[in-house]
Amino acid sequence: MTTKRITALTPEQHARMAPYAQQWITRGWKTGPLTEDEWAAWEQGARECYRFAGIDWPGVVVHVPSPLVGSLAAPIAAYRIAVARKGGAVRGAVRGAVDEAVRGAVREAVGGAVDGAVRGAVGEAVGEAVDEAVDGAVGEAVDEAVDEAVDGAVDEAVDEAVDEAVDEAVDEAVDEAVGEVISRLWYYRLGGQHSAGWWQSYAGFFRDETDLDLGETWDRSRAYDAASTAGWWWPHRDYVMVADRPLSLSLEQVGPTGWGSHRLHCETGPAISWATDSLYFWHGTQVPADLVEGGWSVERIFACDNQEIRRCAIERLGWDQFIGDAHMRAVGAVADPGNPGQTITLYELPEQLAGMYGDEPVRVLLCTNATVERDGTRHRFGLTVPAQISDPVAAAAWTFSLSPTQYRALARAC
Amino acid sequence: MRALAELIDRHGVDVLDHLDREATVPVLAGLQRQGDVIVVPAKTARIATAAVIPVPAAGTPVVRGESGGNTHAIVADGPVFCDVVTARAGELRVAVLTVPEESTAYLAHPEHGYVGIAPGTYEIRRQREQADVARLVAD
Numbered sequence: 001m002t003t004k005r006i007t008a009l010t011p012e013q014h015a016r017m018a019p020y021a022q023q024w025i026t027r028g029w030k031t032g033p034l035t036e037d038e039w040a041a042w043e044q045g046a047r048e049c050y051r052f053a054g055i056d057w058p059g060v061v062v063h064v065p066s067p068l069v070g071s072l073a074a075p076i077a078a079y080r081i082a083v084a085r086k087g088g089a090v091r092g093a094v095r096g097a098v099d100e101a102v103r104g105a106v107r108e109a110v111g112g113a114v115d116g117a118v119r120g121a122v123g124e125a126v127g128e129a130v131d132e133a134v135d136g137a138v139g140e141a142v143d144e145a146v147d148e149a150v151d152g153a154v155d156e157a158v159d160e161a162v163d164e165a166v167d168e169a170v171d172e173a174v175d176e177a178v179g180e181v182i183s184r185l186w187y188y189r190l191g192g193q194h195s196a197g198w199w200q201s202y203a204g205f206f207r208d209e210t211d212l213d214l215g216e217t218w219d220r221s222r223a224y225d226a227a228s229t230a231g232w233w234w235p236h237r238d239y240v241m242v243a244d245r246p247l248s249l250s251l252e253q254v255g256p257t258g259w260g261s262h263r264l265h266c267e268t269g270p271a272i273s274w275a276t277d278s279l280y281f282w283h284g285t286q287v288p289a290d291l292v293e294g295g296w297s298v299e300r301i302f303a304c305d306n307q308e309i310r311r312c313a314i315e316r317l318g319w320d321q322f323i324g325d326a327h328m329r330a331v332g333a334v335a336d337p338g339n340p341g342q343t344i345t346l347y348e349l350p351e352q353l354a355g356m357y358g359d360e361p362v363r364v365l366l367c368t369n370a371t372v373e374r375d376g377t378r379h380r381f382g383l384t385v386p387a388q389i390s391d392p393v394a395a396a397a398w399t400f401s402l403s404p405t406q407y408r409a410l411a412r413a414c
Numbered sequence: 415m416r417a418l419a420e421l422i423d424r425h426g427v428d429v430l431d432h433l434d435r436e437a438t439v440p441v442l443a444g445l446q447r448q449g450d451v452i453v454v455p456a457k458t459a460r461i462a463t464a465a466v467i468p469v470p471a472a473g474t475p476v477v478r479g480e481s482g483g484n485t486h487a488i489v490a491d492g493p494v495f496c497d498v499v500t501a502r503a504g505e506l507r508v509a510v511l512t513v514p515e516e517s518t519a520y521l522a523h524p525e526h527g528y529v530g531i532a533p534g535t536y537e538i539r540r541q542r543e544q545a546d547v548a549r550l551v552a553d
Contacts, residue, residue, distance in 0.1 A: 253478070255501060256500070256501055311545065338445075338446070338447055357544055357545050360544060360547070362544045362545070369449075370447070370449075370526075371433070371449075371525060371526050371527065372432070373432075374430065374431075374432045383541070383543040384543045384544040384545045385543065385544050386544055399541045399542055399543060400447075400452045400454075400506070400539055400541055400542075401506050401539065401542070402445075402452075402454070402458070406445065406458050407445070409444060409445055410444075410445045410446070410447060411442045411444035411445055411446055412440060412442060412444075412446045412447070412529070413446070413447040413448075414446075414447070414448055414449075414526045414527055414529060
């Protein structure tokens, strides 16, 4: 007897949700180029996706090293193919006619993209079938424990960040005609390994961990899973273009499992890299490579007009270094409670940096660790506090939501 | 009062090798700070209820390090109770700790060493800065 509907999860199935989510997360975080066998399995999945979408397999598979390369190459390829079909009419036409010819080629290029048909056949069809077969409360439980966990660690943390970065890079694409087709077509793609949250891990849970029988729907979902083991892919009538996995990935956990759990961050190099290009992130904010690689000087920081990036640059430099280099004015210095021999100093933030932390003006409290480093020195770091505070002890107390009197009673710090 | 070396042996949280393992760790009932985490006595924190979840032999992590950094964990000498609070934006409290008479709790961290906590109930809080508050408001 097969199960066609799920109205409740067993305790064993409940216990499986977190480990199942972890499997998808591990898969989403995988790095290194695909092996020949992995590409063969990927291609088998992609073929099946075309079959379910009712579209002939084009027989041309193009591997590209990164999502950025694919985002530029796939639309250009589609455009060139469309132009060739029109017998090269775009070249040599006068201005008005060129616009119309370009628009026509763009329309045809867009028409050649079949990601929508594929997504419908192996994505939406699966999502809808599972939704119908699963009781609301059960669906919500799995959504929270599986889908959101994978979303926070993979989709939101990686895919969205890369998407924004590529979007910006595409905006900078040069030639008008080509630029237009790129900006219209680059996102006609399917998600790859970093897009596992949403329905994929959710549907997968019911497919792999319960005995819900949805027949061919499961074959469709398996085909899409196999075709999601590499990077973004662009299905087109005449070719399939697919990006390889990143070579490196660096994330930090900033919250509990679920939405917002992870973000891209690396202090020593790119946060995510491919053979041809890299992206740098500082605690989830995309930053220029040199901010991380060499670090920025005070002049460079002042010259930057993006507040978020300025903050990243100062954090990278360290407040103690920045305070010295920027000749910030000290408002007061006192003995650090519980930390004999050490001082805490409150500094005024330079005019040019006003507004760096939103509407509330800040001052910076420079503190020294109570414990020494291996080399005998002490690490110094800065904390931003509300500018209305003038007493360093009151500032330190504020950071722990204590009154100055309470904080002065600190018995020991380490 | 126990020396750091003995505490490492008993509770398993090792510390960086340049910390003085012969140093004794005071056991105190007042306000104590370990890096960016503070232990606040119940009277100051205005807590009425005691913690109830027993601290296991392996310890109870109360603040996990960011970017693969180190964790602050409570370890127990005798029965000790520590209720970890679900992380919420804007909330500084990370746990409520209750140390019964005859027991001692330690807040252990590989870079900062051990903090000895005498019988009583406490709130364990993490540090904030204005940048965090601004980020919260922006969200």
